[in-house]
Amino acid sequence: MKPTFSTRPSFLGVANESPTADYVVAGxxxxxxxxxxxGSRFGPMAIRAISRMLVDGANPQNWHNPQKLDLADVGDFDIALGDTEKSMALIEQQAAKIGHLITLGGDHSIALPLLRAASKRHGGPLGLVHFDAHVDTWPDSFGQPYGHGSCFYHAINEGIVDPARMIQIGIRSPLGRDVYDWTVGKGVRIISAEEAHEMGPAHVAEAILERTGKGKSYLTFDIDCIDPSQAPGTGTPEIGGLTTLEVRAILMRLAPVDFVGMDIVEVAPPYDVAEITALAGATVAWLYLSLQAQKRGIGP
Incomplete structure (x- = not known):
């Protein structure tokens, strides 16, 4: 076994690059x-590099090892430089060819084409588990219809997510009351960061399980859900966020959710300190994959 620092710089050091693997990582x-x-354009590279810290064995919270999955890393998707709508079309086309996709972003606007592809693949609107400091349901982002603050406004209006099966955890940014009222009026459950702290991980997880039910769901994780004291490397930090311990405790209770894909977004290495934000992002993806290994009965 190689030391972590000399492990292949793919996600978890995997050598498989097949897009037909059971689980496929793409940046x-x-x-x-x-x-x-x-700066989150450098997120995929940073997450992959620090993911080598996670190759020493199984997740001790469930004793399942993501590396035992049929897992591939296909590198980065093509984008159209400087063109948001063309990039979204390209992202959707590439995502549509992959079964179960784990995406390393990138800013949160990429969630929209990923959800478009996933909802088409699975035949209808998906439940959505959304960790974030921001609701991302603004009608536009300073005049840009497809900015990172508007992805779920469009996802709801396009019918690719079911707001009655959508839950947001960690919300705490400044927010117009009209945007908040529109979001909850559509049926979305919002758990603020303060509420999450007060409820505790077990009760937050119960709320997620109740909201998603047995239907197919998608996990989208903005790293700024985590407090900037533990994840400073992001573009829009907000104080008072979840701790990495809380995030881990919540995620590890979500094995019953029928997830069909996930993304980790907004890791911006230029603002990071000692790779701690990238490590948090890599660990979120690793925890998600350990849940998939648990569901498949793949041990250490």
Missing amino acids: IPFDIGTTHRA
Whole structure:
């Protein structure tokens, strides 16, 4: 076994590059949808590099090892440089060819074409588990219809997610009351960061399970859900976020959810410190994959 620092710089060091693997990791180095600090185009590279910290064995919370899955890393998707709508079309086309996709972003605008592809593949609107500091249901982002703050406004209006099966965890940013009222009026459950702290991980997880039910769902995780003291490397940090311990405790209770894909977005290495934000992002994806290994009965 190689030492972690000399492990192949793919996600978890995997050598498989087949897009037909059971679980496929892809990067999307796209960040022109950001409204403050750009830099998440470097997120996929940083997440892959630090993911080598996670190759030493199984997840001790469930004793299942993501590396035992049929897992591939196909590299980064093609994008159209400087063109949001063409990039979204390209992202959707590439995602449509993959069964179960784990995406390393990139800013949160990439979630929209990923959800378009996933909903078409699975024949209808999906449940959505959304970790974030922001609701991302603004009608536009400073005049840009497809910025990173508008992805779920469009996803709801396009009918690719079911707002009655959608839950947002960690919300705490400044927010217009009209945007909040529109979001909850559509049926979305919002758990603020303060509520999540007060409820505790077990009760947050129960709320997620109740909301998603038995239908197919998608996980989207904006790293700014985590407090900037533990994840400073992001474009739109907000104080008072979840801790990495809380995130881990919530995620590891979500094995019953029928997830069909996930993304980890908004990791911006230029603002990171000692790779801690990238490590948080890599670990979220690793925890998700350990849940998939658990569901398949793949041990350590």
